[in-house]
Amino acid sequence: MPKKTKEKVEKVKEKSTTKPNKAKIASTKTAKKVATTKKVAAKKSVVKKENTKKESAKVTKKSEKVTKTPTKVASKKATSKNTKLTTTVAKTKKASTKKTTRKTTRKPASKKLVVASEYYDLPNSYEQTIVKILAQTPTILFVYWEISSKKANALKEKYGENFFEQTSPYLLVINKDKNYQFEVEINDYANSWYLHIPDSNCNYEVILMRKNKNSQVIAENSIAIMSSNDLETPNDHILFEKLGKTVFFKNVKNGTLTEKNIANFAFINNIGRIYNIYNLYKEIYKNELNGDELGVKLSSSQFSSTFK
Amino acid sequence: MPNIKGYVSFVLHAHLPFIHHPENETYLEERWLYEAISETYIPLLTNFKKLEEEKVDFRITMSITPPLLNMLDNKLLKKRYIKYLNAHIELAKKEIERTKDNKKENELAHYYFNRYSNDLHLFKDVYNCNLINQFKYFQDIGKLEIITCGATHGYFPILYINEKTIRAQIAVGVQTYEKYFGRKPRGIWLPECGYVPEADKYLKEFGIEYIITESHGILYADPTPIYGTFAPIVSPEGVIAFGRDIESSRQVWSSINGYPGDFNYREFYRDIGYDAPYEYIKPYIASNGARVDTGIKYYRITGKNCEKDYYNPTWAMDSIEKQAGHFFDSRVNQINHLSPLTDNPPIILCPYDAELYGHWWYEGPDWIYILFKKIYYDKCNFKLITPSEYIDKYPSMQVCTPCRSSWGANGYSEVWLNFTNDYAHKHLHVAGDEMVELANKFYNETDNIKIRALNQCARELLLAQSSDWLFIITNGTMVDYAKKRIKDHIGRFNKLYNSLMQNTIDKHFIDFLKDLEEKDCIFPEIDYKIYA
Numbered sequence: 001m002p003k004k005t006k007e008k009v010e011k012v013k014e015k016s017t018t019k020p021n022k023a024k025i026a027s028t029k030t031a032k033k034v035a036t037t038k039k040v041a042a043k044k045s046v047v048k049k050e051n052t053k054k055e056s057a058k059v060t061k062k063s064e065k066v067t068k069t070p071t072k073v074a075s076k077k078a079t080s081k082n083t084k085l086t087t088t089v090a091k092t093k094k095a096s097t098k099k100t101t102r103k104t105t106r107k108p109a110s111k112k113l114v115v116a117s118e119y120y121d122l123p124n125s126y127e128q129t130i131v132k133i134l135a136q137t138p139t140i141l142f143v144y145w146e147i148s149s150k151k152a153n154a155l156k157e158k159y160g161e162n163f164f165e166q167t168s169p170y171l172l173v174i175n176k177d178k179n180y181q182f183e184v185e186i187n188d189y190a191n192s193w194y195l196h197i198p199d200s201n202c203n204y205e206v207i208l209m210r211k212n213k214n215s216q217v218i219a220e221n222s223i224a225i226m227s228s229n230d231l232e233t234p235n236d237h238i239l240f241e242k243l244g245k246t247v248f249f250k251n252v253k254n255g256t257l258t259e260k261n262i263a264n265f266a267f268i269n270n271i272g273r274i275y276n277i278y279n280l281y282k283e284i285y286k287n288e289l290n291g292d293e294l295g296v297k298l299s300s301s302q303f304s305s306t307f308k
Numbered sequence: 309m310p311n312i313k314g315y316v317s318f319v320l321h322a323h324l325p326f327i328h329h330p331e332n333e334t335y336l337e338e339r340w341l342y343e344a345i346s347e348t349y350i351p352l353l354t355n356f357k358k359l360e361e362e363k364v365d366f367r368i369t370m371s372i373t374p375p376l377l378n379m380l381d382n383k384l385l386k387k388r389y390i391k392y393l394n395a396h397i398e399l400a401k402k403e404i405e406r407t408k409d410n411k412k413e414n415e416l417a418h419y420y421f422n423r424y425s426n427d428l429h430l431f432k433d434v435y436n437c438n439l440i441n442q443f444k445y446f447q448d449i450g451k452l453e454i455i456t457c458g459a460t461h462g463y464f465p466i467l468y469i470n471e472k473t474i475r476a477q478i479a480v481g482v483q484t485y486e487k488y489f490g491r492k493p494r495g496i497w498l499p500e501c502g503y504v505p506e507a508d509k510y511l512k513e514f515g516i517e518y519i520i521t522e523s524h525g526i527l528y529a530d531p532t533p534i535y536g537t538f539a540p541i542v543s544p545e546g547v548i549a550f551g552r553d554i555e556s557s558r559q560v561w562s563s564i565n566g567y568p569g570d571f572n573y574r575e576f577y578r579d580i581g582y583d584a585p586y587e588y589i590k591p592y593i594a595s596n597g598a599r600v601d602t603g604i605k606y607y608r609i610t611g612k613n614c615e616k617d618y619y620n621p622t623w624a625m626d627s628i629e630k631q632a633g634h635f636f637d638s639r640v641n642q643i644n645h646l647s648p649l650t651d652n653p654p655i656i657l658c659p660y661d662a663e664l665y666g667h668w669w670y671e672g673p674d675w676i677y678i679l680f681k682k683i684y685y686d687k688c689n690f691k692l693i694t695p696s697e698y699i700d701k702y703p704s705m706q707v708c709t710p711c712r713s714s715w716g717a718n719g720y721s722e723v724w725l726n727f728t729n730d731y732a733h734k735h736l737h738v739a740g741d742e743m744v745e746l747a748n749k750f751y752n753e754t755d756n757i758k759i760r761a762l763n764q765c766a767r768e769l770l771l772a773q774s775s776d777w778l779f780i781i782t783n784g785t786m787v788d789y790a791k792k793r794i795k796d797h798i799g800r801f802n803k804l805y806n807s808l809m810q811n812t813i814d815k816h817f818i819d820f821l822k823d824l825e826e827k828d829c830i831f832p833e834i835d836y837k838i839y840a
Contacts, residue, residue, distance in 0.1 A: 120795045120796055120798065121795065122732075122798060122799075126734075132469060134721070134725055135712070136725045137718065137720045142730055146734070229469050232712070235528045235712070237528060239529075239530050240532055243531050243532045244531070247531060247534060247707075248706070248707045251703050252517075252699060252704075260706075270649040274534070274538065274646075274649055278536065281554050281555065
């Protein structure tokens with residue numbers, strides 16, 4: 001009985017991870033994309049340099065804690081996570097991680113109340129193959145991933161026992177709106193990364209890939225493991241360039257839509273005067289406002305910390 | 309009758325995370341609620357009452373979040389608040405004795421004794437231990453508009469990769485509002501003003517008309533709003549967005565020269581919890597002996613890097629009046645400048661954390677009272693308004709998609725997603741996916757224990773999603789507590805999930821469930837099917 005139940009649970013887990021199919025698609029997709037990678041790589045190095053500069057300038061403005069370039073910090077973090085991982089493995093085996101809880105619940109009931117010894121650690125793994133991306137800022141993505149042991153075994157079965165030694169991981173970052181992509185090398189100790197992206201206000205997808213180190217053993221140049229969710233990054237500037245000659249107004253009570261011509265002088269003048277106010281603020285409050293192009297943001301959270 | 313050329317809309321966001329520890333009375337974090345009641349909620353209600361009695365027509369909007377409503381409605385926390393007040397009255401009494409040789413301190417000791425005694429009287433005898441009804445009263449007479457918030461203040465720009473989890477945040481937020489206020493909310497305070505267009509369809513589904521965004525939520529919208537933040541916009545899905553005004557925000561929020569920094573105002577950081585002799589103050593500080601704030605503070609800000617002078621309520625009142633006048637004049641000028649530029653009279657939206665008023669800025673609630681009186685009596689070019697009233701008066705607005713944004717530092721998601729707290733997101737996302745899985749798998753469940761367990765799963769997930777834990781970790785204040793809360797709720801969720809999926813429901817499980825239902829008792833009427 002317990003075994004069957006376990007199998008069922010595993011099945012449900014596999015069902016919930018609908019991405020493997022997508023990964024297959026991604027691998028066929030990337031065959032084409034990889035061809036363009038060389039060009040992108042050249043672009044990428046420029047992008048990287050620019051970003052590192054931008055970041056170091058930004059970073060000093062931002063929180064004191066963020067004082068390193070993302071790649072560096074990410075790798076540092078990766079190693080610290082890794083050490084954490086090794087130290088917590090033993091712990092989590094005892095504690096109630098997902099898997100272990102399953103096991104412990106099957107043990108004969110002890111007389112002690114569960115509630116009396118409530119202690120939890122976050123599970124190390126969910127046995128899922130996932131890649132998720134989030135936007136930290138308009139130009140920094142956070143990506144985290146996990147490869148299930150089942151998926152890892154399947155890869156070993158297909159490409160050989162030393163698949164992970166013969167290949168190195170990287171992230172393929174795809175800007176779907178501007179139609180470019182670039183690669184970011186990662187390492188096998190990391191399970192998350194911060195990525196600089198050149199363009200805000202665009203749709204991105206990230207694919208976890210592995211690059212072949214030895215073509216004599218594995219035929220393919222690169223193998224897609226899993227692709228992420230699609231993500232639209234925030235906009236970070238006033239979109240004057242997208243403002244046409246007309247704008248639409250809606251009456252929210254009766255639903256009527258009216259077109260307003262804003263191409264005449266009076267309108268342009270008024271819009272200019274309204275947006276000049278923001279430039280004026282920027283000038284007056286330059287010591288207090290920071291951030292992006294307009295610098296209109298006041299960080300409220302400094303004060304919302306009064307209790308927390 | 310003065311010529312009204314524009315409107316000013318005050319929005320106060322009242323929120324605290326759900327902190328409820330029936331198992332132990334020593335959690336310092338539970339005091340946040342008691343401090344907020346004494347320093348913010350009661351002073352606000354007292355000033356609203358004064359304005360009403362003086363027949364001053366005023367308008368203000370408040371978001372009272374679902375966790376706060378649940379805590380204000382919690383019997384145990386109400387009982388503990390009374391205990392907190394009694395301890396403070398006792399301490400103030402002792403202070404009257406201890407400071408008898410120091411006239412200035414002694415006057416203040418009397419002031420605190422009266423203040424805490426009055427709080428006790430109001431809370432028990434006047435409010436009947438029910439603050440929610442007091443706020444509801446002001447809504448019912450048309451002075452206050454109360455809006456809702458995400459169920460547990462979950463941050464949408466990170467949660468939305470599983471949209472059903474933000475749908476549930478909205479749904480439970482609306483349900484909780486209806487339970488306490490007997491009607492549907494017209495507006496919502498998006499947790500941390502975190503806006504993503506993907507939430508619009510769910511906001512519409514649950515009848516939400518408007519949201520509040522940070523300034524650049526409007527200014528960086530697509531297409532560019534021609535009136536900037538001085539008029540609301542409507543998204544293609546039909547959700548109306550009001551943007552924060554920069555100038556009025558700065559006057560209050562600014563850490564450099566905002567109003568709360570006036571030298572006559574009470575100094576937040578000097579408290580007898582730190583200043584009084586240790587053995588004397590020990591019964592009133594943390595149970596582990598750590599010195600903490602008691603709320604009894606004798607000094608004023610005085611100046612920068614100088615010896616602190618005693619607090620003088622009369623001087624503080626002078627500053628309140630001066631600053632209310634300054635704010636008033638600034639809005640008059642702002643509206644005079646803006647009104648020729650907009651079709652409809654401009655709206656200046658001034659959103660703040662409610663707890664800034666009173667807790668951080670001790671004199672804040674009195675400043676609101678003086679300002680509102682001034683706006684009413686002095687003939688000026690603007691009136692106070694709520695966002696709903698503005699929509700009803702001026703329903704025509706530009707169609708734009710607001711920008712993905714938040715009101716956290718730098719305007720996006722850095723506060724809730726950075727090197728200190730990014731480890732949590734995977735667990736929150738997985739638990740969200742699993743909750744959806746449970747809701748679908750057990751949609752037609754009839755077993756009462758399983759239904760209870762499923763509902764508890766929903767509570768644990770919602771509690772884990774609270775943006776407060778991520779914020780606290782970033783802020784570096786009560787980090788251990790915040791991390792533990794994430795671990796506990798995810799751990800409890802996982803345990804329930806596993807038992808449900810494996811059908812291992814036994815006596816231990818039922819005991820465990822009962823314990824959780826008592827501890828994490830938020831949203832007693834929740835229905836897990838909201839995730840299906």
